[in-house]
Amino acid sequence: MTRETGTLAAVGPTPPHPNPLRPEGAERESRGAAASDPASPLLEVEGVTLQYKTKQHLVTATYRVGFEVHRGDRFILLGPSGCGKSTLLKGVGGFLTPVEGSIRLNGRTIERPGPDRMMVFQEFDQLLPWKTVKQNVMFPMLASRRCSQREATDRAMTYIAKVGLDKFGDVYPHMLSGGMKQRVAIARAMAMEPEILLMDEPFAALDALTRRKMQDELLQLWDDIRFTMLFVTHSIEEAIIVGNRILVLSPHPGQVKAELNSVRGEGAEALQRRIRGMLFAEAIERAGAAP
Amino acid sequence: MSAEHAAILPPVRPEFERQTLDARNIGEIERPLSLWERLGNITPLRRFLLLAALAAIWQLYASWLDNPLIFPTFGDTVAALVKGVVSGELLARTLVSIKVLVMGYAAGVAIAAVLTGLAVSTRLGTDLLSTLTAMFNPLPAIALLPLGLLWFGLGNPSLIFVLIHSVLWAVSLNTFSGFLAVSQTLRMAGHNYGLKGVSYVARILVPAALPAILTGLKVGWAFAWRTLIAAELVFGVSSGSGGLGWYIYENKNELETANVFAGLFTVIIIGLFIESVVFRAIENSTVRKWGMQQ
Secondary structure, eight states: HHHHHHHHHSSSSSSSSSSSSSSSSHHHHHHHHHOOTTOSEEEEEEEEEEEOSSSSEEEEEEEEEEEEEEEOOEEEEEETSSSSSSHHHHHHSSSSSEEEEEEEETTOOOSSSOOOOOOOEGGGSSSTTTOOOOHHHHHHHHHHSSOOHHHHHHHHHHHHHTTGGGGGGTTTGSSSHHHHHHHHHHHHHHHTTTSEEEETTTTSSOOOOHHHHHHHHHHHHHHOOOOOOEESSOHHHHHHHHHHEEEEETTTTTEEEEEEEEEOGGGGHHHHHHHHHHHHHHHHHHHHHHO | OOHHHOOOOOOOOOOOOOOOOOHHHHHOSOOOOOHHHHTTTOOOHHHHHHHHHEEEEEEHHHHHHOEEEEESOOOHHHHHHHHHHHHHHHHHHHHHHHHHHHHHHEEEEEEEHHHHHHHHHHHHHHHHHHHHHHHHHTTTTGGGHHHHHHHHHHHHHHHHHHHHHHHHHHHHHHHHHHHSSSHHHHHHHHHHTTOOOOOOOIIHHHHHHHHHHHHHHHHHHHHHHHHHHHHHHHHHHHHTTOHHHHHHHHHTTTOOHHHHHHHHHHHHHHHHHHIIIIIIHHHHHTTTTTTSSO
16 A cells, blocks of 8 residues: 555655755655654645635645654644635545645555544534434444444544533534533544544634634543544644644645644743744735735 | 814723522513414414405395395305205215315325436436326316316216326326435435435425425315316216216206305315315424424
């Protein structure tokens, strides 16, 4: 399997080092040996160009973006609107096929959506309104035939308890608040125990107080379960709080600007200023160049 | 002037903090509604009162008109209805109609399911459905009756033929537009779990589009019912015993106007029953319970 994808990458027009910020030659060679080796990256995105069609245009959302996510990472895709971060996440989700480059999970090229990569969306309507909270959490496990009915029930109850909604198992989604709905969506994704959690601005539609609380809860969950997640946001603050590694993207089309390590406490403010400088410097340059 | 404006600052006010009152000391926080308010909230009661008022107006007008041949009173109509039910004739006729109706309706819905299933999965299916719907939806079902008689002869098959035509387009049009209106997020969520093909349609699209599908089923039901009565009025008896439409037609010929009204009444009562009991029950246990419809 790995050999196959290896040849694909060699034949394709992908440049060997799509991300000049990171020396990766050494890592790359070791990956070929064992795809499931815990030291090798879980998700490899290599020189990925993604395009989508609107009625009138063919839009290039990202241009030759590359990064690697390791097990246990809280990897953030950060950028202003129009930097293709959500499109990139959809590419990893398998909803879009890259026109150039490759996206590999455990060394296997991603071709279609699948339950090994669970998505959490921004919208509250991602829960199935015709199922209760518990049934919603159980549904993917049953639909993908991963678990028996009993195992699905057990797992669902465990994860619903983990997000603090044990009292709401038999309630329909329309009776929940926005924050609670997002918690259910997170529980639903986690109960599948996917290789990687894909989060598309899951807290963006929440009010500021709830949002802050959800970020802390997410970190607590990570301390507890140590899942791997790829998290899209446009908030620098959120990126620093939630992530351990941040990929900064530039807009139109999305290109890698930097890949940074997040810090908590002391250095957070400096990092925030640094990223802001990175993103706004360009905006000012552009505004200056426009007339 | 401007300097004066700049000089105006809001006064500095002292800060304060307060203890909130214990809720028990505030007094009335919630209070049960009065009997009248609660009675007014019961929908069936309000509807019943409305019906009673209409019946009273009918009774008064008919008594004033005093011409049972043209316009029998409400009391006469009810008497004729009771007589028809007791003698069994009206019930037998109704049963004949309903049997045909259910067969035609079920066949129409089944074909609609196949058509819309094709339409969501292939582009050719979409084109087929939208072209056929655009062509046949405006065509009154009763206009196909002569053709049905020609093809299937005098009997139930030609009735079922027109019934299918009357149900099929209304149901498929609504179902398909319901499918199209399913949010992108739900679709992606479904694909994310690895659902494909029939299981995707059945487990994501159908429940998500259920409000539209139910509307289609209701409209289809009404179309079918009125097509059936009209068709029976036109060609009447099939295999010895006519349906409700034929009952109305016969009694008109015999100038039994009260019986004509009783027949019409039966049509209305069945319509009301299906709408406010059967469909309401389905809605209450699905789309209302799920908060998809108020």
